[in-house]
Amino acid sequence: MTARARFSPRVGVVIPALNEATSISGVICSLRSQCNYPVVVVDDCSEDDTINIASQAGAHVLPLAARLGAWGATQTGIRYLLQQGFDIVATLDADGQHEPESLPALLAPVIKGAADVAIGTCPGRVSRLRLLAWMMMKTTSGLRMEDITSGFRVYNRRALVELADARATLLDYQDVGVLLHLQAAGLTLLDVPVQMQSRCEGSSRVFHSWLVVGRYMLQTLVLGLSKRRLSAQTENKT
Amino acid sequence: MILWINAAIGLLVATAILFLIRRDKLHVRHGVFWLLVAVAFAGLGFAPPLVDWLAKVIGVGYPPVLAIMATIAVLVIKILLMDMDQARHEVQLQRLIQRVAILEGTIRQHAKSDDDTTSP
Numbered sequence: 425m426t427a428r429a430r431f432s433p434r435v436g437v438v439i440p441a442l443n444e445a446t447s448i449s450g451v452i453c454s455l456r457s458q459c460n461y462p463v464v465v466v467d468d469c470s471e472d473d474t475i476n477i478a479s480q481a482g483a484h485v486l487p488l489a490a491r492l493g494a495w496g497a498t499q500t501g502i503r504y505l506l507q508q509g510f511d512i513v514a515t516l517d518a519d520g521q522h523e524p525e526s527l528p529a530l531l532a533p534v535i536k537g538a539a540d541v542a543i544g545t546c547p548g549r550v551s552r553l554r555l556l557a558w559m560m561m562k563t564t565s566g567l568r569m570e571d572i573t574s575g576f577r578v579y580n581r582r583a584l585v586e587l588a589d590a591r592a593t594l595l596d597y598q599d600v601g602v603l604l605h606l607q608a609a610g611l612t613l614l615d616v617p618v619q620m621q622s623r624c625e626g627s628s629r630v631f632h633s634w635l636v637v638g639r640y641m642l643q644t645l646v647l648g649l650s651k652r653r654l655s656a657q658t659e660n661k662t
Numbered sequence: 663m664i665l666w667i668n669a670a671i672g673l674l675v676a677t678a679i680l681f682l683i684r685r686d687k688l689h690v691r692h693g694v695f696w697l698l699v700a701v702a703f704a705g706l707g708f709a710p711p712l713v714d715w716l717a718k719v720i721g722v723g724y725p726p727v728l729a730i731m732a733t734i735a736v737l738v739i740k741i742l743l744m745d746m747d748q749a750r751h752e753v754q755l756q757r758l759i760q761r762v763a764i765l766e767g768t769i770r771q772h773a774k775s776d777d778d779t780t781s782p
Contacts, residue, residue, distance in 0.1 A: 484771055485767055486763040486766070488763045489766075496759075496760070499760065503760055503764065504764045507764070
């Protein structure tokens with residue numbers, strides 16, 4: 425047996441959560457029934473009982489003292505797991521959209537070393553309006569991934585080190601900015617088709633008001649334009 | 663006349679800045695910038711021929727406009743620098759909040775482990 429084959433990476437799961445008391449327990453239990461990876465829930469200053477429910481469900485909870493947004497919460501979990509010596513981190517939403525059953529498929533290319541980042545894609549889940557928004561974001565940023573807003577991702581250690589950096593802290597959202605940051609670092613990003621569900625409860629942080637959508641779109645388009653790769657790029661797809 | 667008003671404002675601002683630094687209401691790092699700007703405008707106000715000469719060289723027909731343009735340019739640059747400074751502070755604050763969350767989570771975990779071991 426080779427040293428590479430013997431190497432068993434430490435895998436952890438990060439779930440950013442904001443007012444997800446109704447769904448967080450189900451997500452954690454579903455994860456724990458699928459795999460035995462430590463689950464870190466980063467509570468983004470919830471006003472409900474998310475912290476206690478997540479803790480009772482067996483997750484390690486990191487409670488943020490002020491609301492940092494989905495990406496700020498995710499980065500907290502990444503920084504924590506990196507400190508703890510984890511090699512691979514999977515991130516998924518707390519609303520039950522991402523199916524833990526798909527996690528092995530997402531982990532496989534990263535564990536094998538075929539990619540630094542695997543992105544769970546499910547373009548069929550979104551409306552035409554959101555597809556139009558994606559098209560605009562892809563055009564300005566030059567990104568070629570299928571599902572650029574998916575929070576269902578797996579990162580290897582190289583990607584984790586990049587994402588834990590202070591330069592990534594200024595990003596407001598975990599989509600275009602994070603992907604461009606990883607791409608600029610020369611990491612390989614891979615689309616992995618997965619099944620996704622509609623939200624169990626609550627509403628999207630971004631797509632719940634036209635004003636927020638407008639601000640999000642403007643910020644993302646400017647970010648994509650300013651950080652766009654100047655040379656030709658190549659990304660893999662499965 | 664506008665240049666004299668400019669000079670008076672410059673002197674007033676310079677005095678106010680020295681007062682604010684004296685009272686520890688303004689960091690000396692920021693104070694130095696404003697003081698230099700205020701002194702520069704006061705100087706321009708007291709030496710109108712300099713502005714007239716500069717306006718003629720650049721090709722500005724009405725010299726006071728040059729002083730106003732320069733003021734606006736300095737203010738825009740300063741606001742941009744302030745935004746950059748704010749972004750830096752925001753990063754520091756966010757990372758501090760993240761660090762506190764990590765520490766609090768670790769303390770909670772230890773407390774939970776202790777409870778589990780002590781409970782019969």
